[in-house]
Amino acid sequence: MNLNPASHININVNSTTKSSDPAPQALSPFAIDIRKGLWARPKKIPSKYFYDEIGSKLFQDIMNLDEYYLTDCEYEVLDLNKSQILDHCQRTGGFDIIELGAGDGYKTKVLLRHFLEAGADFTYRPVDISTEAIDGLVNTLQQEIPDLQVNAIVDDYFQALNNLKAEDAKRTRVVLFLGSNVGNLKFVEVVNFLEKLKAGMKQGDLLLTGFDLRKDPDMILAAYNDSKGVTAQFNLNLLNRMNRELGAEFDLSTFKHYPFYDAINGEARSCLVSKVKQSVYIAALDDTVDFEVAEIIKTEVSRKYFPGQVEALASRTGFSTVAHLFDAKKHFLDALWSA
Template sequence: MFRIDRNLTADDLDKALRADVIEGLSVEPKRLPPKWFYDERGSALFEEITGLPEYYPTRAERAILERHSQEIAEAADAVALVELGSGSGVKTRLLLDAMLGHGRLKRFVPVDVSGAFLASSAQRVAQDYPGLDVHAVVGDFEHHLGLLPVNEHEGPQMLAVLGSTIGNQEPDERAGFLRDVHATLDFGDSFLLGVDLVKDPARLVAAYDDAQGVTAEFNRNVLSVINHRLGGDFDPEGFDHVSRWDAEQEWIEMRLRSRTHQHVRVADLDLEVEFFPGEDMRTEISAKFRREGLTKELDTAGFTLTHWWTDPAGDFALCLSTAG
């Protein structure tokens, strides 16, 4: 069975983009949210990034799922899997296979902001798993958690956020998101979270600044999105890609650094912006975690960490918590 709820329209996305660009280009230092990387070209570039030798997170998380998905299925003992930011769902199939093999899974709820992409990937899941109820939801999980079709069936749910997506949020945003996830679940439900771990800064920086320059193109693509969708006249090649490790915050920052003095106009917003030579605009943070700190964050939100799995190199972790 396949069905799809649409809590986010193209008009909603346009309004959100406009608001983010107006706000981000009007503050100092300038910033843009990373979710606007992902038009069709941006998504293709990110898929290319995941296969680069420097970019370990996707391989490491998959290695954990290949080794431990059965343990995850047994520990969660869930009748429904809700995945936020489901994307292509490649890694998710390892979970689905294990949970179906465990014998209790009845329903899969993939959630993503891209309606066309989600519909296509979710329909493929429904075709490949004919006994599974696939209930896709188009929505922004930072705003639409309360609209998710959870707890419709008796039995425990497992909500999953893979790929260290949570690392893109600043600490206050992350705390609010974890509280919202907890409020979405019932007592005893499970929360599966993928997180990238603190490691050698040189490896971290290289993962976000590959030798082939794919990440640089991915970073500059946010300017192309603004040009295409809002009538901007950014020159993407007028900005250098910068990846730096913030040791105090323990996160990677991606920035775009203006090469020259530039005046940019965004016609649809009637907005003019000035960039000075060497001025940085932040486009992404990617926080890295330690077990002790993450345990405290989960505890504050009402979760109890029960399981912790890492890849053989200890680069990445999947942690399972229960809602108290």
């Protein structure tokens, strides 16, 4: 479905991922995941549900926080290495970029602008589960880089992987998986994801993935526990989203944002903790979920890597490492792999 009149930009919405317009009596995908997650032990909510309209805006605020070093570090990686990245992308001529979980594309635009200025022949296909993120990205691309060929897609990137395999791609495809996207997957999920991705790529296609590296544990924890409380709002917005979309009756003042970093396994985790014993009605499920005092809901994991673990992940999933690209302080790594 082309929702955009601009000549270079299309937006496609994969109807299987939309939570609106369910069949009569059918539960939305969000409601199904909440029923599964809040009745599990420990309770959990998939982090992809952070990104409704309010969550996507809050994430942009997070990226501007002093404590959230990840954005500046990866921006620097891409800026320092954009010519080298382009050389690899256009080794066989024209190429097509597919970005999974594109968000607002702030860092990707460093590459897109450079590639256009260098006269490269390429297209850009951002995929994001959030309609608001894709709409915002398309608007800014129209204004800032109007000559870019864009085919934007609202979809779950796990679904987008299936489409990669089905495509009859003639040119090199360059898949971008930037920011903390890979970090949000558990180790077993990362391996499954990369193996599936590899199966959908043809020989010579490239993958550029962002890995936040191990560093001072206090610096890592501060990125998820900022002094202005924006990350707390972002986390608590999940409860708001359930109130808005599922008719839930969460009282936000009875939950707190609780992040912690385990420097042994490199996992930064965000949780919501119930301050009281309570029961919360969720109209869409016509059911009530019970919380003990101090019971948690797991909402996000952000895994931090050593460069050696990134290398091992490439071999384990059948990719070859083309380059490891760093910022000046070596806080962040973008790994360029070839299928």
